[in-house]
Amino acid sequence: MKIFLFCKQYLSAQKYRVAVFVILTLLSSAIGIISPYIVGKFLDNLVAGADKQVIFRFCIIYGGFNILKIIKDYINSIMFTKMQVQMSYDLNMRAIKHVQSMSLSFINRKDGLYLNQRINIDSLNLITFCLTTLQGIVTNFILIIVPFVILLVSNRLITVLMVGFMFVYIALYLGLRGWLYRVGLIFKESQAKLQAKLYEQLRHIKLIKVNSVQPEMNSRAEESFADFRVKAIRSQRANFIYSSLDGIISTLAQITLFVVGGLQVAKGNFTVGMFTVFFSYFSMIIKSTRYFYGLGSAYQNALSSYDRIKSIFKYPSESRGSKMIEDVDCIELQDVSFDYNAVLPDADEPADAEPTEGTESKEAKVIDSFSAKFEKGNLYAIAGPNGTGKSTLIGLLIGLYIDEYTGAIKYNDVSIRELDMVSVRKKLIGFAEQEPLLVNASVWYNLAYNDHIGSGESDSASIPHALIEYIDTLNMKSFIDQNGLSFIVNDKNTNLSGGEKQKIAILKVLYKNPAVMIFDEPTSALDKDTTGKFIDYLQRIKDDKIIIIVTHDEYVQRRCDAIIQM
Numbered sequence: 247m248k249i250f251l252f253c254k255q256y257l258s259a260q261k262y263r264v265a266v267f268v269i270l271t272l273l274s275s276a277i278g279i280i281s282p283y284i285v286g287k288f289l290d291n292l293v294a295g296a297d298k299q300v301i302f303r304f305c306i307i308y309g310g311f312n313i314l315k316i317i318k319d320y321i322n323s324i325m326f327t328k329m330q331v332q333m334s335y336d337l338n339m340r341a342i343k344h345v346q347s348m349s350l351s352f353i354n355r356k357d358g359l360y361l362n363q364r365i366n367i368d369s370l371n372l373i374t375f376c377l378t379t380l381q382g383i384v385t386n387f388i389l390i391i392v393p394f395v396i397l398l399v400s401n402r403l404i405t406v407l408m409v410g411f412m413f414v415y416i417a418l419y420l421g422l423r424g425w426l427y428r429v430g431l432i433f434k435e436s437q438a439k440l441q442a443k444l445y446e447q448l449r450h451i452k453l454i455k456v457n458s459v460q461p462e463m464n465s466r467a468e469e470s471f472a473d474f475r476v477k478a479i480r481s482q483r484a485n486f487i488y489s490s491l492d493g494i495i496s497t498l499a500q501i502t503l504f505v506v507g508g509l510q511v512a513k514g515n516f517t518v519g520m521f522t523v524f525f526s527y528f529s530m531i532i533k534s535t536r537y538f539y540g541l542g543s544a545y546q547n548a549l550s551s552y553d554r555i556k557s558i559f560k561y562p563s564e565s566r567g568s569k570m571i572e573d574v575d576c577i578e579l580q581d582v583s584f585d586y587n588a589v590l591p592d593a594d595e596p597a598d599a600e601p602t603e604g605t606e607s608k609e610a611k612v613i614d615s616f617s618a619k620f621e622k623g624n625l626y627a628i629a630g631p632n633g634t635g636k637s638t639l640i641g642l643l644i645g646l647y648i649d650e651y652t653g654a655i656k657y658n659d660v661s662i663r664e665l666d667m668v669s670v671r672k673k674l675i676g677f678a679e680q681e682p683l684l685v686n687a688s689v690w691y692n693l694a695y696n697d698h699i700g701s702g703e704s705d706s707a708s709i710p711h712a713l714i715e716y717i718d719t720l721n722m723k724s725f726i727d728q729n730g731l732s733f734i735v736n737d738k739n740t741n742l743s744g745g746e747k748q749k750i751a752i753l754k755v756l757y758k759n760p761a762v763m764i765f766d767e768p769t770s771a772l773d774k775d776t777t778g779k780f781i782d783y784l785q786r787i788k789d790d791k792i793i794i795i796v797t798h799d800e801y802v803q804r805r806c807d808a809i810i811q812m
Contacts, residue, residue, distance in 0.1 A: 249545075249552050253376045256333040263329055264380070270322050271381050275388040277315050282526030284308060289519040326377055334373040341365045341555060347563035350646045351586060359449075360442040365558070367434065368551035375548035379541065386534035393527035400520075404506055404528065411499045412535050418491055419542035426484055426543055431550035433481035436474045443470040488543050492536055503528045565649050567664040574674055574761040574792055575658055577620040577643060582653035584613040584635075584642055612638050615653070618810050620792050622761075625784055627803045628796045630812030636796045637680060639812070640764055643794075644675055676755035680766040680796070682747045684739050690731035693754045716756040719783045720749045721776045744771040752780065766796045781805045 250257075257264055288304045342365060345353065398405045444467055447454070454463050507521050507528075612635045620626055628636050642651055645667035655662045657670065671677075684692045693713075709717070709731060717726055725746060739747055748771045755763055763784070769777040781802060784793050788807075795802060803809050 247545075249372060249548055250376060250379075252552060252556070253333070253337070253372055256336050256373065257376065257380075259336070260329050260333060263325055267322060267325050267329070267377075267381065268384055270318050270325075271384045272388070273318055274315065274322075275385050277311050277318075278385075278389060278530065279392050281308070281311060282523050282530070284311075285522060285526070287519060289522055291519075322381075326381075330370075330373055330377055333377075334370045337369040337373060337555075338365055341369065341558055344559055344563065347566075348561055349564045349649060350641065351650060352561060357442045359445045360438050363438040363441045364434075364554060367438070368555040371548055371551040372555065375544060375551075379544070382537055382541065386537040389530050389534040393530050396527055397524065397531070401510075401524065404503065404524065407499075407502055407506065408528065408531055411495060411532070414495055415492075415535055415539040418495075419539055422488055423542055423546055426488060426546040427549055429481050429484040430547045431553070433477045434550055434554065436470075436477040440467075440470045440474040443467045485543065489540070492539055496532055496536055499532050500529065565663055566668060567662070567666055569660060569664050570666050570669055571658055571660065571674070573658075575622045576656075577762070577792060578654075578656045578659075579616060579618050579639075579643070580654040580656070582613055582616045582642060582651050582655060583611050584638060584647060584651040585611045586638075613642065613651070617653075620794060622792050623789050624807040625788050625793045625805070626795065627806035627809045628794060628812060629798065629803055629809055634812035636812050637766055640677070640766060640794070640796060644671055644677060644764065674761045675764065676758045676760040676762070677764045678748075678751040678755045678766065678768055680770070682739075682751035684735045684742070684747060684750060686735060686737040688731060689726075689729070689733045689735065689750060692735060692750055693731075693757050710757075712759075713753070713757055716753055719756070719779050720753060721773075721779070722749050722753065725749075745773075748772060749776075756783075761791055763791055763793045764796075765794070767798070768795060769797065769799050769802055777801065 284304070284307060288300075288308075291300050291304075345361065345365075394405065394408070397408065447463060447467055450463065454460055503525060507524055511518065511521050616635075616639070628639065630636055641647055642655060645655075645662045645665075648663060648667060657665060662670075709726065717723055735742060735750075742750070748768065752765065752768055755765070769780070772780065777799070784795075785805065795806065797803060
């Protein structure tokens, strides 16, 4: 089964727990098979005139079995939860890491919440299906085979009837499985899209309030809900029909047993105890057969999750070279062209999707035959009107669209497609975005991406020495003195002003002190004095660095060694 093959690595990682889990499941099956026999023997002894000692012995044995089953069920439930939580997290993170490795163009075209819902729900569905199926198949296979052999030896007629009902279950599943898959897949897609639209109402709450467009924005969620409601009802209808047919077959099977078994008791061929044993084993086989019938529905549901999450892994990771450099002396772009529409198609989109995907756009390129050279020891300004591709150029320059441009981009005469640009960005490049997005964590974490500095410390003694000069350069001393590096930035960054966010983004680059420093509109929220001190500092340290500033600020442009006009 391909779902188990896909989840094999997670099951293998928990192999010892899985082994104990299966053994306990086998123990449960053994208890289930022995119990009817004990009850049947007790009833026959009761009819024959059993004494108190027999009754008490039965109660002790029967009670002991049930206590053992309760203990076993508790251990199994704890183990199941531990495995389910760990394995679904591992699969979830694997999918997230793969998304992080994809082209930025792909990620930008996707709704983040939709992807999160899709990955989270499908990961949990797949792992839960594997664990419950592993447990269920072991239990129910035994509860079919052993009672079936007992019935076959004792009464062939009942066994033949049993086989007939099994074939009915198989025929129904084969006839309905495609329908169940399609309905389940459509429902999950609609559910994920609804969640994304509902979150949109909170994500854009400032826009909604400022423009007083609550009804207009709410209508987007209502449209998505209307679609979801139709799909939910359709899914429920399909599952109800499937399970109802199961109930009808089960009822017919039990009625048949009552007729056949009752006639055998009336003829004196069965004792009451024997009939009880037969009824228990027959019911056990029917219940287990119903499990496999229900497993068909669960499999189609899991299959839709499998196909959805596999489609994410089918989309390739962006290229990553193997070469590494220790320093950057020169960055050169030669006849570089780039168009956001000329990107790879989604792996989960049909072949007849919009023709703009994966094809060369007929519109003007964002970057068209652009050439430039950046050398160590210089401060460069990238200037030009809005919409001329300045920020896109930076994305290309640091390898964020590594598979999607034409021309050549080289570091020290080595193509970035040959370089390990993930490592290059980590070690040699610092980038302060135009609109910084800070993590919901301490200021220190947003500078160094670790929590090694002591939490709760706000005095100057807690500040790394290397930071003191940068803090002074950016006029941040009063902010740090008041809040400390342990100050927690909230999720939406609303407890910081625009200038404070911009200073933290710049401070992150200065503290990293990389070979290449890139700043996208770094002074848009800075006052004149801070801007001056910042540019003065960059001029002092430029000798062993390449510093690039995207800016409209004429003062900054004048202070740079070269201006590249877009």
